[in-house]
Amino acid sequence: MEEFLHMGGYARYVWPSYGLALLVLGWNIWSALRLGRAARxxxxxxxxxxxxxxxxHGDR
Amino acid sequence: xxxxxxxxxxxxxxxxxxxxxxxxxWFAVPAALxxxxxxxxGLVRAPPDYQQGEAFRIIYVxxxxxxxxxxxxxxxxxxxxxxxxxxxxxxxxxxAATAPIGASFALLCLATGSLWxxxxxxxxxxxxxxxxxxxxxxxxxxxxxxxxxxxxxxxRADRAxxxxxxxxxxxxxxxxxxxxxxxxxxxxxxxxxxxxxAMPPSMLVPLLMCFAGFTLLYAALACIRVRAEVLERERNAxxxxxxxxx
Numbered sequence: 001m002e003e004f005l006h007m008g009g010y011a012r013y014v015w016p017s018y019g020l021a022l023l024v025l026g027w028n029i030w031s032a033l034r035l036g037r038a039a040r041x042x043x044x045x046x047x048x049x050x051x052x053x054x055x056x057h058g059d060r
Numbered sequence: 061x062x063x064x065x066x067x068x069x070x071x072x073x074x075x076x077x078x079x080x081x082x083x084x085x086w087f088a089v090p091a092a093l094x095x096x097x098x099x100x101x102g103l104v105r106a107p108p109d110y111q112q113g114e115a116f117r118i119i120y121v122x123x124x125x126x127x128x129x130x131x132x133x134x135x136x137x138x139x140x141x142x143x144x145x146x147x148x149x150x151x152x153x154x155x156a157a158t159a160p161i162g163a164s165f166a167l168l169c170l171a172t173g174s175l176w177x178x179x180x181x182x183x184x185x186x187x188x189x190x191x192x193x194x195x196x197x198x199x200x201x202x203x204x205x206x207x208x209x210x211x212x213x214x215x216r217a218d219r220a221x222x223x224x225x226x227x228x229x230x231x232x233x234x235x236x237x238x239x240x241x242x243x244x245x246x247x248x249x250x251x252x253x254x255x256x257x258a259m260p261p262s263m264l265v266p267l268l269m270c271f272a273g274f275t276l277l278y279a280a281l282a283c284i285r286v287r288a289e290v291l292e293r294e295r296n297a298x299x300x301x302x303x304x305x306x
Contacts, residue, residue: 007114007117014114014118021168035285036284039288042292
């Protein structure tokens, strides 16, 4: 295990690389989901508001 | 149903919204499995390189992020061109949704390349053809996003940013061939080269898994982001009254 973590003396290059990769993968997932949820919530809010006021903007 | 009809249906926002929503797990689940398996194989199963020792394991995050940064740019430029020529808003939405993903992987490619270059070349950075053209790719993404945010009108943002994306595509082949055209510090292609990949299967299979996993992850992320774009762009459209399931 220690040998594995040591990475033949390259630990300080290999592990930060994998750490950054996980960070970027995680950021991509988190930011996409957050954007999706926000858009969905916004659309539902507008839908609820539009329904009570009975507005119709039509397509475009 | 003919291909053209199918394409037109897909380009209609409500259809796209529904289809993309259904596709997300089909991209995301294999992506997660491939990335997990690829990184495990690369870190644990693959033997150390005879020249670079354990440091070569950086390739499993570096090369797939380089690949994805180019795939994203090409997708972005083609989508922007389609949007510009055929006035398909969904294509502009795809281009806009792709930019932050591509930018993040271009940055990851530069950072991991730097971490790999330090022990192998003795330097974090060199103004070398491959490194410089990849840095330009990152700046193209930033420029594209900055240009979009400079316009209040979405249609104008789409058109102006599309022109930038299309012009910037010249950089993509430059990045790919830079190691052949110029005397570069960067090593040549390992996988796509004459005479087949320069790696044994125990090294190559995890790498290919990472390539496939990163690409599928992009597909899943693009579905999520374009769906969000569609909801914003179609905010007054009647189909949203019956919002398809999340």
